[in-house]
Amino acid sequence: MNVHVVTPKAPRRRRVLPRVPRVRRGRMIAALAVLVTLLMLLHGWVPDRGVHLGSLVETFLPWTAVAIVALLAAALLRRSRVALVAVLLPAVTWAGVHGGTFLDRSAEGRADLTVVTHNVDDANPDPAGTARALAASGAQLIALEELTQPALREYEQTLAGSHPYHAVAGTVGLWSTYPLRDTAAVQLVSWRSALRTTADTPEGPLTVYVAHLPSVRIRLGSGFTTDHRNEAAGRLAAELDSAPAGRTLLVGDFNGTTDDRALEPVTGRFRSAQEAAGAGFGFSWPARFPVARIDQILVRELTVVSAWTLPATASDHLPVAASLRR
Template sequence: MPVARVHKVMKVETSPAPTATAPGHRRALPPARRSARRGRITATLAVLTTLLMLLHGWIPNRIANFGSFVQTFLPWTGVAVVLLSAAALLRRSRVALISVLLPALTWAALHGGTFLDRGAGGAADLTVVTHNVDDVNPDPAGTARALAASGAQLIALEELTDPAVREYEQTLAGTHPYHVVEGTVGLWSTYPLRDTAPVPIMPWTRALRATADTPAGPLTVYVAHLPSVRVRLGSGFTTERRNAAAGRLAGALAGAPAGRTLLVGDFNGTTDDRALAPVTGRFRSAHDEAGAGFGFTWPERFPVARIDQILVRDLTPVSAWTLPATASDHLPVAASLRF
């Protein structure tokens, strides 16, 4: 009887052949890698913004005075922080969101205290106002009345013209009987003024010195208007004339008598601008010590920088603020001081 043979069939399992990727298509990245890739540009910009804020003092002025430009508008790096935060949220990237914390915390450390009221409190002995009144001001008399209403004992004016000077003299005569005008700058006072003289910082007079005899003793006052700066294609931030005038002003201040001193006026620059350090480094800013907010003064409709300054030596700032707009393109600034 034939024997049936049983054959065992072996099944060999093989892995399926890889599916060919269609031309023009990439394999999907894991979610974590996709998030990192989406936030790469935002994270890079966040780090660069942080470095800009921390190392602005190292940015050279050799090329287009870029260092001074950055320092003039340094508070506006906060706008970059807001835009970077929005970009990180839109990209839904954890890497970008974490990276944006760097410039956000840096900005808060540098400027957060600006929004606190830094006033010393207590009584003040003197209030001073300084204002670039604009050489095309259509209402000098109205501007003078607004400044007198502040109650300031000292009112410094810059960018005066001959016709306007007569209106300021007539309007302020009743409240500020003592005054001196040198070139395009002037000082009106409720206290007697003496030892008045121009300070040569430019070919024409844009600075003066005077001594005010206050009830607490003599006070040396300097009023200055440094040259304007411009941003131009090809030449950048043009500060050369301003810096040269600041150097001459610094030389005059070096020979000033010791004691209580005020330096006020339109500097066409902020106290952060290193190019003005020969002048600002000798004094303390009333607004930085006793103001609230950034106190931007120019242009008056949408101020972007505080270029009008009240600087003090051997005086204590009690409070500092900007006054309401006049017919000028600058806002007036005021400070109350204690001897």
């Protein structure tokens, strides 16, 4: 008889990884939370030379909320109390900076004037439909940017019945229910002009500027290319130095937000209708999923009653509107 003796193997010892303290687990998340907070509070210190990082950050400043949500999710996954507490810092800061945007800021009382501005898109397949939608808003002043010669005729024909007065300079124009006078083109860069005119409203003369600043691009290597836009903004600011005193409107596609420091020479002279009496951020571009308000209605010596965006047209921008009174 053969007898086999089986010797039991010694059980393998499990490798026990060192336990990371919860405090250490949240350090990176906490550091990022502080960084996001500093970015919101001190964005003016971000350098704007070369790749124009400062302008890029300021254009999308409200979207720091996405970073805060991501940090919160990471803190919950790591189960780190330190990280959760740290994320409160940017969350409270964001609420303090942007929270008032969602409050009802409309003014009491009746408006005297409604204005709409819209980059109609030079590739707009339905100019007549776009014109009808804008006229249906009831606005007395309709400013259009990115006009082309073929489409201009359709806008003129469609708006002639409701807005019998209009002025055009290059690719921008203004249609009005009130008479327009003293119209002049303002050269911004070699291929783009702004428009200055005076509307004789029942409440008195109103100076109106319609502008379309050059586009910006985000490219690897060159960053946020804003040189042409900034040059045009400087020339527009120089024109505003000689602008007549009194009630003034400045509207159009600025290819930048009112937070962008590069536009301060222009925007700093006016009050934003959206910031004064709009609901939410009023993002206007791109139309399918707006991420920034680059279409502006700016006022001087006027009270903003309300401001809003209109439904999408065949353009890649949303129209923006404001009701005003003297």
